[in-house]
Each structure stands twice: as structure tokens, then as C-alpha cells.
Amino acid sequence: xxxxxxxxxxRDLLVAAxxxxxxxLVPLFVKDVYVQNIMVLTLMYAALSQSWNILSGYxxxxxxxxxxxxxxxxxxxxxxxxxxxxxxxxxMLGGGLISAVIAMALGYPxxxxxxHYFVIATIVIAETALLLFxxxxxxGAALGIDIxxxxxxxxxxxxxxxxxxxxxxxxxxxxxxxxxxxWLEDSKWxxxxxxxxxxxxxxxxxxVVVFNSKMGAAAVSAFLxxxxxxxxxxxxxxxxxxxxxxxQFSLLMALPAVLGGVGTLWGPVLGAVILxxxxxxxxxxxxxxxxxxxxxxxxxxxxxxSLARPEGLVGLFSPRRKEIAR
Amino acid sequence: MTALLETKGIxxxxxxxxxxxxxxxxxxxxEIVGLIGPNGAGKSTLFNLIAGVYTxxxxxxxxxxxxVTRLTAxxxxxxxxxxxxxxxxxxxxxxxxxxxIVGALIRTTVMREARRKAYEVLEFCGxxxxxxxxxxxxxxxxxxxxxxxxxxxxxxKLLLLDEVLTGLTxxxxxxxxxxxxxxxxxxxxxxxxxxxxxxxMPLVDRAIVLDLGKVLVEGKPADVVRNPKVISAYLGDRHAxxx
Numbered sequence: 001x002x003x004x005x006x007x008x009x010x011r012d013l014l015v016a017a018x019x020x021x022x023x024x025l026v027p028l029f030v031k032d033v034y035v036q037n038i039m040v041l042t043l044m045y046a047a048l049s050q051s052w053n054i055l056s057g058y059x060x061x062x063x064x065x066x067x068x069x070x071x072x073x074x075x076x077x078x079x080x081x082x083x084x085x086x087x088x089x090x091x092m093l094g095g096g097l098i099s100a101v102i103a104m105a106l107g108y109p110x111x112x113x114x115x116h117y118f119v120i121a122t123i124v125i126a127e128t129a130l131l132l133f134x135x136x137x138x139x140g141a142a143l144g145i146d147i148x149x150x151x152x153x154x155x156x157x158x159x160x161x162x163x164x165x166x167x168x169x170x171x172x173x174x175x176x177x178x179x180x181x182x183w184l185e186d187s188k189w190x191x192x193x194x195x196x197x198x199x200x201x202x203x204x205x206x207x208v209v210v211f212n213s214k215m216g217a218a219a220v221s222a223f224l225x226x227x228x229x230x231x232x233x234x235x236x237x238x239x240x241x242x243x244x245x246x247x248q249f250s251l252l253m254a255l256p257a258v259l260g261g262v263g264t265l266w267g268p269v270l271g272a273v274i275l276x277x278x279x280x281x282x283x284x285x286x287x288x289x290x291x292x293x294x295x296x297x298x299x300x301x302x303x304x305x306s307l308a309r310p311e312g313l314v315g316l317f318s319p320r321r322k323e324i325a326r
Numbered sequence: 327m328t329a330l331l332e333t334k335g336i337x338x339x340x341x342x343x344x345x346x347x348x349x350x351x352x353x354x355x356x357e358i359v360g361l362i363g364p365n366g367a368g369k370s371t372l373f374n375l376i377a378g379v380y381t382x383x384x385x386x387x388x389x390x391x392x393x394v395t396r397l398t399a400x401x402x403x404x405x406x407x408x409x410x411x412x413x414x415x416x417x418x419x420x421x422x423x424x425x426x427i428v429g430a431l432i433r434t435t436v437m438r439e440a441r442r443k444a445y446e447v448l449e450f451c452g453x454x455x456x457x458x459x460x461x462x463x464x465x466x467x468x469x470x471x472x473x474x475x476x477x478x479x480x481x482x483k484l485l486l487l488d489e490v491l492t493g494l495t496x497x498x499x500x501x502x503x504x505x506x507x508x509x510x511x512x513x514x515x516x517x518x519x520x521x522x523x524x525x526x527m528p529l530v531d532r533a534i535v536l537d538l539g540k541v542l543v544e545g546k547p548a549d550v551v552r553n554p555k556v557i558s559a560y561l562g563d564r565h566a567x568x569x
Contacts (some may be wrong), residue, residue, distance in 0.1 A: 198416075
């Protein structure tokens with residue numbers, strides 16, 4: 001049975017490699033910029049949701065404040081570039097590290113809270129950060145930051161003429177987030193996190209240091225989320241507090257994982273592939289007809305899926321669940 | 327040889343309620359000791375003090391020659407204290423083997439090794455056939471065994487069993503008794519809380535009876551059950567008169 005397990009792990013890896021390969025070829029056939037834009041966003045949200053899934057799915061600490069880390073990544077990169085000429089690549093790393101440290105600093109008091117109280121704390125903290133950034137003049141306050149465009153360059157990671165470099169970066173990011181999760185899933189941390197999620201008292205009795213587990217999950221999750229934020233800042237080349245730290249980002253990171261399957265390896269990917277194009281398409285086709293219709297369609301769909309597949313869409317593809325069911 | 331576990335003058339107060347008062351017990355290496363007593367005697371409190379869930383108001387707990395009074399449950403687990411829960415606390419969304427792997431990971435971080443160890447423990451506990459089933463799908467007696475398996479995977483020196491035999495059918499309880507004996511045969515010391523006397527008495531080497539937070543009697547099971555104090559604690563004074 002050890003073999004079954006390793007086989008499944010290898011199969012996951014193979015499937016991921018094939019899917020990434022296919023995804024990499026898609027832009028060769030799809031030249032439409034609008035569609036390419038949706039693909040970039042889909043991959044970005046797949047990566048973000050995968051990062052969110054580490055803390056909230058595996059470790060069970062539901063965060064609805066991940067916009068904070070997303071925004072920190074975006075702001076760190078943009079500010080370092082604007083004010084000090086630091087290349088976005090270093091800004092990305094810096095943003096990731098700052099977010100990880102802040103996630104742990106916030107986790108220190110917040111991880112003592114359980115369940116709903118923790119969720120509320122994450123929302124409040126992210127909203128507070130949003131207000132702070134809106135009033136922070138040095139960081140552009142509510143007006144935000146226009147990232148100066150110096151022409152296409154990998155070094156400065158900006159491309160005005162083509163979306164393809166962004167596409168490939170987003171693909172790489174999604175792959176990295178997936179791989180990190182894949183690797184963590186069969187590690188001590190992965191097991192500890194799931195144990196903490198299911199029953200912290202029992203976990204503690206088995207030698208799991210619950211608090212440290214949560215801190216570790218928060219750091220990894222925030223780091224990866226911030227990289228996504230940095231990418232987004234470069235992609236749209238203009239950021240303001242509302243557009244990178246708004247509550248909707250927190251939701252958009254959580255939803256794909258929830259829809260696809262919380263705490264599963266494939267859930268966030270599957271959720272993002274369905275949800276993000278749907279969000280964009282409903283917005284462009286029926287969004288203009290009156291504010292909110294797209295959101296109604298969107299909400300209805302989520303409710304329908306939740307009712308039909310409470311454990312997430314991943315359940316449709318999992319042979320393991322069928323074996324388990326008796 | 328020194329005792330594996332010793333509590334010295336343990337007091338535990340919850341506000342105005344004294345759950346344990348001046349409890350001093352000791353458990354020798356390789357023993358199976360039963361901690362019994364009527365409901366509300368303070369068994370579970372003492373048990374949780376030893377496991378590290380609470381810190382005593384007063385007194386100290388010595389485990390394997392070390393004062394562990396202020397250590398957390400996780401730190402005590404590392405030092406060799408394994409426990410089960412009276413109300414089972416399986417990791418419900420994980421498979422049976424994954425539940426046990428969590429325990430095994432305290433001794434090794436090599437996943438292959440942890441998995442092998444977990445499988446071994448499942449075989450030992452007679453759960454190997456259920457390895458890939460979700461813990462939530464086990465029947466109650468299997469969940470109890472899973473609790474024991476998880477604790478055994480941490481390679482404890484002292485295994486604390488909190489009413490693992492309560493509420494089982496006679497046959498299931500018998501399987502449980504054999505499992506405890508098997509565990510002891512591998513060198514594990516066992517301290518078990520039970521209030522069903524018939525099951526525990528043939529199993530344990532020594533019984534400690536708690537009543538109203540204090541040690542009432544301790545000794546060989548056969549002597550303990552005949553002790554008038556014990557009978558009166560369980561059944562009331564009227565029954566003790568004839569004993």
C-alpha cells in the first residue's frame with residue numbers, strides 16, 4: 001500500500017506536468033488579447049488560491065484577509081522600484097518576506113482565536129491595512145502608484161506590447177504554488193497542519209506544536225500570496241489601495257479553493273479554471289446591463305455547486321473517495 | 327528501580343472546586359495500573375494533569391526522572407507520554423493510516439519511515455485492513471483502537487488510556503484488553519482510567535481508587551474490590567456494612 005501511495009503522488013506530478021505543458025502551448029493558438037488576459041488572471045488566481053489553501057485549507061485557519069498580503073506584495077514591489085529603483089524581482093522577494101514576517105506577527109495574537117473569531121480578525125486587520133494605505137501619503141495614499149513604464153524588459157519585468165511574458169510568469173507561479181503544496185502535502189508540516197485542522201487537542205497530544213504549525217502555514221501562505229501581488233502590480237502597472245487590498249481579493253483567493261475543494265491539491269486549480277473565466281465573462285457580457293446581475297449569476301452558480309458537491313468539485317475526479325465509500 | 331511516573335502532592339483547583347487534593351501516586355516501569363473511582367472522583371483531572379493538558383495548582387509531576395510539571399502536552403509526548411481521549415478525537419478528514427502517521431512523525435521526519443511505522447502499528451492494533459478508510463467511517467470500537475494506535479506510534483514509555491474499554495461490547499472489550507496486554511509486552515507502561523470494574527480488575531497489576539479528589543485506597547485489584555471504603559464510595563454506605 002506504500003506503493004499505491006507513491007504511485008498516486010507520482011501520477012499527480014505527471015498530470016500536473018502534462019497540464020502545465022498544454023497550458024504553455026495555448027497562447028500559440030489563442031491570439032486574442034482579451035482571452036489571454038483572462039488566462040493570465042486565471043493562472044494568477046490559481047496560484048493565489050493555492051497559497052490561501054495552505055493556511056486555510058490544510059491548516060484550517062480560515063483567512064478572509066489575504067488581500068493584505070496581496071497588497072503588501074504589490075506595494076513593496078512598486079514602492080521599491082519607484083522610490084529606490086530596486087528591480088521588481090528583488091521587490092517580489094522583499095514583498096514575500098515582509099508579508100511572511102507580518103503574517104507571523106499578526107498570527108502571534110490571532111492564532112489564539114478559534115473558528116469564527118479568527119476569521120473576523122483577519123477581515124478586520126486587512127480592512128485596517130487598507131485604510132492605512134489610503135492615508136499614507138508617501139505610498140501614494142488613495143491615488144495609488146503609477147509604475148513608470150520604461151519599455152519592454154525582462155529585467156524590469158514590464159511588457160507593454162505583449163501579454164505573453166506575463167502569461168508564462170503566471171503559469172510558472174501557479175506551477176510553483178502547486179509544487180510547494182504537493183511537496184508539503186507529504187511532509188511533516190502537511191500532516192501536522194491537517195491534524196491541527198481536524199483536532200488541535202489530539203494533535204497536541206501527539207507531539208504537534210499547534211501554534212508553530214499555524215505560524216509556519218501562515219508564513220508560507222503569505223509569502224506566496226505576496227509574490228502574486230507583486231506580479232499583479234507589474235501586470236496592471238498601476239495600483240491603488242482599493243485595487244490591490246480590497247476585500248474582493250480576499251474572497252477571490254478563497255472562492256476557487258472552496259469551490260474546487262478546500263484542503264485538496266487540485267481544488268484551487270480546478271476552482272480557478274472554472275470561476276475566474278466565469279467571473280470575467282459574466283462581467284463583460286452581462287455586467288454592463290445593471291450593476292450586480294453578473295454577481296447574481298455568479299453567486300447562484302456557487303450555491304448550486306456547493307449544494308451538489310459540498311466537498312468541492314475535486315470530488316468528481318477522485319477515485320479515492322469512491323474506494324473509501326462503502 | 328525508580329518509578330516511571332510520580333505525582334507528588336498534586337492539588338488542582340478550578341475556581342472554588344477542588345478536583346484533586348494532595349494526590350501522590352507512582353507508576354512503576356512495565357506496570358499496568360488502573361485508576362478507578364466513581365464519577366466525579368477526579369480521575370479525568372488527574373489524567374489530564376499527567377498528560378499535560380492542565381498545570382497543577384500545587385505539587386509536581388516527575389516523569390522518567392524529570393520534572394515535567396510545567397511542560398506542554400506536546401513536550402511530554404516527545405519525552406514518552408502517549409494518551410487517548412475519553413471522547414475519541416480522531417482526525418476525521420484523514421485516513422486511518424494518516425492519523426497514525428501524525429503520531430509517528432514525532433520520532434522521524436522521513437515520510438517513508440513514518441508510513442512504514444504507522445502501518446506496523448496498525449497491524450499491531452488489528453486495524454491494517456482499514457488503513458485507507460477515512461477515520462470518520464470507522465465504527466466506535468475501531469475509533470478507540472485508532473486512538474491507541476496513534477498513541478503507540480509516538481513510541482511512548484507511558485501509555486495513558488482514558489476509558490478505552492467503556493461502552494464496548496464484551497467481545498470488543500476483550501479485544502481491547504488483549505491489545506493493552508500486548509502493548510505492555512512490548513515494554514510500555516500503562517496507566518488506565520476506567521470505571522467499569524469488571525473489565526479492568528483482571529487486567530491491571532495494581533489499582534488506585536480515587537474518591538472526592540483524594541486517593542482512597544491502592545493495592546492489588548482483588549484486595550481493592552473487597553475494601554469496604556471502595557464499596558461504600560461506589561455503592562453508598564449501606565452496602566459497605568455487610569462487607
